[in-house]
Amino acid sequence: MKQMLALLIAGTLAAPIPVLAHHSFAAEFDAAKPVTVQGAVEKVEWTNPHIWVYVDAKDAAGKVERWQCEGGSPNTLARQGWSRDTLKPGDQVVIEGFRAKNGSNTCNSRTVKTANGKTLFAGSSLGQENP
Amino acid sequence: MKMRSVPSNRPSNVPSLIVMVVAIAGLALTAAPAAGQAAAAKIPRLADGKPDFNGVWDRPRVNDITRDTDGCGSGASTVGCKQKGAGDLPYTAWGREQASGPRFDYAARCLPWGYTRAMGTAYPIEIIQTPKRLAYLFESNNVFHVIPTDGRKLPEGADPLWLGRSAGRYEGDTLVIETTGFNGQTWLDTAEHPSSDQLRVTERLRHIDVDHLEYEVTFEDPKTYSKPFKNTRIWSRMKPGEELMEWWCMENNKDLLEGLISPTHVNQP
Numbered sequence: 001m002k003q004m005l006a007l008l009i010a011g012t013l014a015a016p017i018p019v020l021a022h023h024s025f026a027a028e029f030d031a032a033k034p035v036t037v038q039g040a041v042e043k044v045e046w047t048n049p050h051i052w053v054y055v056d057a058k059d060a061a062g063k064v065e066r067w068q069c070e071g072g073s074p075n076t077l078a079r080q081g082w083s084r085d086t087l088k089p090g091d092q093v094v095i096e097g098f099r100a101k102n103g104s105n106t107c108n109s110r111t112v113k114t115a116n117g118k119t120l121f122a123g124s125s126l127g128q129e130n131p
Numbered sequence: 132m133k134m135r136s137v138p139s140n141r142p143s144n145v146p147s148l149i150v151m152v153v154a155i156a157g158l159a160l161t162a163a164p165a166a167g168q169a170a171a172a173k174i175p176r177l178a179d180g181k182p183d184f185n186g187v188w189d190r191p192r193v194n195d196i197t198r199d200t201d202g203c204g205s206g207a208s209t210v211g212c213k214q215k216g217a218g219d220l221p222y223t224a225w226g227r228e229q230a231s232g233p234r235f236d237y238a239a240r241c242l243p244w245g246y247t248r249a250m251g252t253a254y255p256i257e258i259i260q261t262p263k264r265l266a267y268l269f270e271s272n273n274v275f276h277v278i279p280t281d282g283r284k285l286p287e288g289a290d291p292l293w294l295g296r297s298a299g300r301y302e303g304d305t306l307v308i309e310t311t312g313f314n315g316q317t318w319l320d321t322a323e324h325p326s327s328d329q330l331r332v333t334e335r336l337r338h339i340d341v342d343h344l345e346y347e348v349t350f351e352d353p354k355t356y357s358k359p360f361k362n363t364r365i366w367s368r369m370k371p372g373e374e375l376m377e378w379w380c381m382e383n384n385k386d387l388l389e390g391l392i393s394p395t396h397v398n399q400p
Contacts (some may be wrong), residue, residue: 024321027236028392047383075270075376076253079206100391
């Protein structure tokens with residue numbers, strides 16, 4: 001895989017793995033592939049069963065790659081203090097998560113760090129660490 | 132009376148403490164029924180005296196019934212939810228085969244969770260209770276399950292269902308709900324522990340206090356597991372004004388519609 005500044009494969013498995021609500025984690029994502037996606041928000045789909053955040057991340061050559069990262073449900077996130085306007089197009093974000101097994105630019109979000117330094121839990125549940 | 136009658140190398144207050152502890156324990160045992168009655172009197176009750184479980188309840192997210200977990204799943208500020216898991220499960224040969232083979236998560240297609248998996252979601256549950264019926268309203272998938280508590284028995288030979296059929300009865304202040312008639316198409320949890328059409332679920336629900344319920348669930352499935360096992364959970368009442376929300380699985384099910392989910396994958400039990 002080519003080197004990317006925007007995409008850093010982290011070397012740790014210690015991070016909590018988010019719990020998905022509507023399908024098993026292992027059916028889609030790889031707990032052995034933690035990923036960091038950094039770039040500008042293109043759009044947010046504030047929808048059930050999961051929100052999706054689309055991010056344009058630049059590689060070392062400046063080429064933009066579109067990523068799509070799944071989060072928790074609007075219900076859970078709203079109860080945690082998110083709203084549909086928490087992330088807006090153009091916002092710079094750093095998403096920590098796990099990459100899809102199929103190798104596409106798809107990830108499951110664990111946290112989203114915003115430009116003002118706030119880190120938001122983005123998963124479906126605060127309660128359990130379990131793939 | 133002189134209290135000091137112990138060897139000099141022992142702190143003088145030890146026997147007194149022992150006497151006190153024994154005395155207090157004796158008092159506690161004597162006082163237990165009265166204390167129990169006092170606690171029972173404080174729980175909310177229906178007009179007929181039955182414990183009143185009406186409310187919106189936050190629950191521990193139980194992704195995996197074998198494990199313990201703390202914390203409430205809804206994302207709100209509710210505290211106090213807990214889950215005591217079952218530990219390693221006693222598979223039969225058939226059960227282990229089910230737990231080991233390739234499979235597709237039916238819930239990714241937005242089919243029903245099944246009863247016990249629905250009970251483990253992160254989302255709150257509302258209980259609507261009358262003297263002769265109780266309904267679980269699940270935020271997840273916005274589905275419901277009605278439990279008659281009017282003395283009827285579980286039906287024999289009825290068509291199998293995703294959520295089964297239930298009958299409830301009160302044993303003192305505990306509501307005991309037995310559910311059978313499952314279709315065998317569901318997992319016990321999102322960690323993919325299998326079940327069969329022989330599954331029998333027994334739930335015991337009681338008040339710990341006004342705002343906390345103990346939820347004990349026993350799983351019996353002789354085709355899949357060689358003996359019963361259970362989980363014990365604590366549910367916490369959500370704060371006033373916090374209500375169930377809409378939740379639709381197919382609204383934006385990209386995981387399925389864009390082929391992101393593996394059609395089959397293998398987990399080890």
